[in-house]
Amino acid sequence: MHDAEKVTSVSGRGPHPNLTTNPITDELPPLDKSLRGWLAVVGGFCCLFVSFGWITCIGVFQAYYSSHQLSNYSASTVGWIPSTETFMLFLGVPIFGGLFDRLGPTVILVIGTVLHVGGLLGAASCHTYGQFFATQSIVSAMGTGAIFMAGTTAVGTWFRARRGLALGLVSAGSALGAVIGTAVIPVLFDRIGFPWTMRAVALTYFVFMIVAIATTSRRQQPSGHSPSPFRISRLIPVSLLMFRPVYTLAVACFFYFLGVFIPYNYLVVEAEDAGDGEHSANNLLVILSATSTVGRVMPGWLGDRYGRFNTTIAFSIFSVILVLCVWIAAPWKTGRIVFAALYGFGSGTFVSMVPTLAAQVCPDMSQYGQYLGAVYLIIAPSVLIAQPVGGVLVDAGNGERRDSYVWLKVFCALGMIVGVVGFLFARAAYRGHPWNIWKGGKA
Secondary structure (H helix, E strand, O other): OOHHHOOOOOOOOOOOHHHOOOHHHHOOOOOOOOHHHHHHHHHHHHHHHHOHHHHHOHHHHHHHHHHOOOOOOOHHHHHHHHHHHHHHHHHHHHHHHHHHHHHOHHHHHHHHHHHHHHHHHHHOOOOOHHHHHHHHHHHHHHHHHHHHHHHHHHHHHHOOOOHHHHHHHHHHHHHHHHHHHHHHHHHHHHHHHHHHHHHHHHHHHHHHHHHHHHHOOOOOOOOOOOOOOOOHHHHOOHHHHHOHHHHHHHHHHHHHHHHHOHHHHHHHHHHHHOOOOHHHHHHHHHHHHHHHHHHHHHHHHHHHHHOHHHHHHHHHHHHHHHHHHHHOOOOOHHHHHHHHHHHHHHHOHHHHHHHHHHHHOOOOHHHHHHHHHHHHHHHHHHHHHHHHHHHHHHHHHHHOOOOOOHHHHHHHHHHHHHHHHHHHHHHHHHHOOOOOOOOOOOO
16 A cells, blocks of 8 residues: 555544645656656665765774774774764754755755765874764765765655665665675775775765766656745654654664664674684675675565565564574674675665655655654664664673673664564554554555
């Protein structure tokens, strides 16, 4: 059932007027086959390549900084750099989401390009912890938030029946960006050094963003539709969290994201601590990123057919099982390889399906940026605290003979388990029966 066809009860006491069918919007058919829409997919692919693809590479920097420029800092302290970087990406989504609904994608993409590319160029000349934190975790990361939001949201406005597939193809850009980044960046560190590696990455991303700016557009509004007056409150859309489908989805994502990023950041560090060589350890991240390419496209395709909430729940449960039965149960080299290959496939859904689910509960796509922003506003704190907490748990597990990372892995699994339960409640709220989480059907 498509979003515009669904009359949702968000309070448990009947339909909310803001979540009913919009006759003005429904005058236009869904443009699932529009050439401009598919060009926007190309632009969105480039956006995700340079934004979420870059964020997925941060495990490389967690390991590199810990053994090079910031070797005198603890794992928990170094962990604040990638965790804040991810936090700023997610925080940028609500801020730029409100601006997107008013300005469209082009202006947002230009701002994002200046911040992201400029931040990477600045990081190339850094030497101290504070400098790395400012350029990489603040400036560049805020740019990735603008780019990710604009590329994803623009594509969402062009599709309805095939929205899951379209956003899945877009999110495949992040997987490809992560594969190339995790495979090439460590090699460049050795061959041309850290400063020139960062400059090469910045130049590559600049070229991708030129393509993105040229191809990304938002679906035009119906004639007679005028945007509501802009308010500062749109940049932090807290009011949307009053609606049950939105806040249950946001809370579910908060807990799921407490755990889902941990393997991306700590799998390489764990392997190096276990005695694997730097190249061998980094290959785990390459494998994880490569298999996530399929894991980011397939859930969207399945979601369009069997329900987007249903698909998200199924893939999330699969990822939890992998953490419990492979990462925790087999803490040795072969186990890590198997886990990386399967976890990339299972966890890849979180990039493509969160924007898809936000669109699912959004009744008017002219406000999609705000709805997506409301969800990521709640997600952002979870990724900020997850990595430093992970570093503390690694230090706490040093006395464990079998696996010093066991408490980190348990924390990862628990966060994701609570997230799965949250997705069940979010699906029930969307369907209008908030307390019957086991009721079947396409959703």
